[in-house]
Amino acid sequence: MLILILCLFLDSLLAMLFCLIINILAGFLVWQKVLAIHPNHGVIILEPKLFRFEGEGLKIQGEISKKSRFYGNNIWLHIKGFSNNHWLIISANGVNEQSYARLKRATLSAINCVLESK
Structure with missing residues (x-):
């Protein structure tokens, strides 16, 4: 974001073009990262103390940690x-x-169990 703001105050056309290319590349990389952690299709299997997700080439297995959060829906x-x-x-x-x-x-159970054990 800082590079985008600085780009507005640059005098050189080459520097502006460089900042624009860097911003587009950074935006693309962030978008790919978001798409990787937000799958469209898959199967969630909840077992006591175990979470499994299997989807389009993505298989995740483990425990839900206390770092999990709720944001809106x-x-x-x-x-x-x-x-x-x-x-x-x-x-x-x-x-x-x-x-x-x-x-x-x-x-919620995974988050509360960790907090209660402290």
Whole structure:
């Protein structure tokens, strides 16, 4: 954002073009990252102490961690896997009401269990 603002005050056309190209590239990379953690299709399997997601070439398995959050109608899940961690965004309008309620309940349970153990 700072580069975009600075671009407005530059005198050189070459510097403005460079800033514009950098901003477009950064925007594209961020958009690809958001699309990677916000899948359109997939299956969520909730088991006690275990979360699994299988979708278009993406398989995630692990525990829902305390870093998971709720933002509006989205659940941002932080999954602690066996070898690495993943972020996954699930929208309320992407699943049926009952599945969303179960996922929200499981996420709240995971967050509260960690807070109660402290």
